[in-house]
Amino acid sequence: MRVLISPRGPRPYPDRPVATRSRSMSRYVAPLGFTLAAVWVAVVFVLAGGGH
Secondary structure (H helix, E strand, O other), X not given: OOOOOOOOOOOOOOOXXXXXXXXXXXXXXXXXXXXXXXXXXXXXXXXXXXXX
């Protein structure tokens, strides 16, 4: 049986998950994606209605 030791050492709070960079960034990326989609839809409607 082999025991794998983390190179960062033991976690200070073993019951809490470690917030990795990808998890903390995804919290901001999702709302940004929805905002950009909403802006894109608004631009498409403005451009579609601008010729009339």
